[in-house]
Amino acid sequence: MSRLLPHPWLSLALAISWCALNASLHPAQLLLAAALGGLIPILLRASLPTSQRPGRPWLMLRLLAHFAIDVVIANLQVARLVIDVRRPVRSVDVWFPLQLQEPLGLSLLALLISMTPGTLASAFRDDQRSLRLHILDCDDPAAVVATIEERYERPLRQIFGETT
Incomplete structure (x- = not known):
């Protein structure tokens, strides 16, 4: 799972942001949001921080x-x-x-x-x-x-x- 979605919360945030910015839940927008949410963290894996996860x-x-x-x-x-x-x-x-x-x-x-x-x-x-x-x-x-x-x-x- 971590190879497929190295930063799942970032993926989710990107997908939600995409839909919110487009003000649309059309299936094509949802598919594009999922693709962007999945691909961007994979492409930026080397650049993203490996900080510890926040708690509390x-x-x-x-x-x-x-x-x-x-x-x-x-x-x-x-x-x-x-x-x-x-x-x-x-x-x-x-x-x-x-x-x-x-x-x-x-x-x-x-x-x-x-x-x-x-x-x-x-x-x-x-x-x-x-x-x-x-x-x-x-x-x-x-x-x-x-x-x-x-x-x-x-x-x-x-x-x-x-x-x-």
């Missing part, structure tokens, strides 16, 4: 819930910045010190940060020990770093088994 599904759900709440709040904050043109914007760049070491976890952390309106993960240091963040509007960079560590990095470390 309830923690993953909690992380996703925190992320969804943070996205809604950040959207409202960015909308307020756009609407109130008299309010000064205090953009900052800050280096976020990383404790997370798992490559997939680091990618997910950067993705979660970048998908939240008003924040962007722009670069890893060469030693992978810190992540550069651009924050659109920030009074207290230390508070933002602490929030990201508590709401995103710590759960990712637990999901990937780096801490209890």
Whole structure:
């Protein structure tokens, strides 16, 4: 099974994404989705990470819930910045010190940060020990770093088994 579908969850995600993007469950689209979902992981087998599998599904759900709440709040904050043109914007760049070491976890952390309106993960240091963040509007960079560590990095470390 692992030779036929080396990354079954990726295959499933690709197939579902294909159908969702085409907004169709026509049999031809389902067949194409299955073909793409099966072939892409096989063709990219050498390039895909062989990281350990994430664990703790309830923690993953909690992380996703925190992320969804943070996205809604950040959207409202960015909308307020756009609407109130008299309010000064205090953009900052800050280096976020990383404790997370798992490559997939680091990618997910950067993705979660970048998908939240008003924040962007722009670069890893060469030693992978810190992540550069651009924050659109920030009074207290230390508070933002602490929030990201508590709401995103710590759960990712637990999901990937780096801490209890």
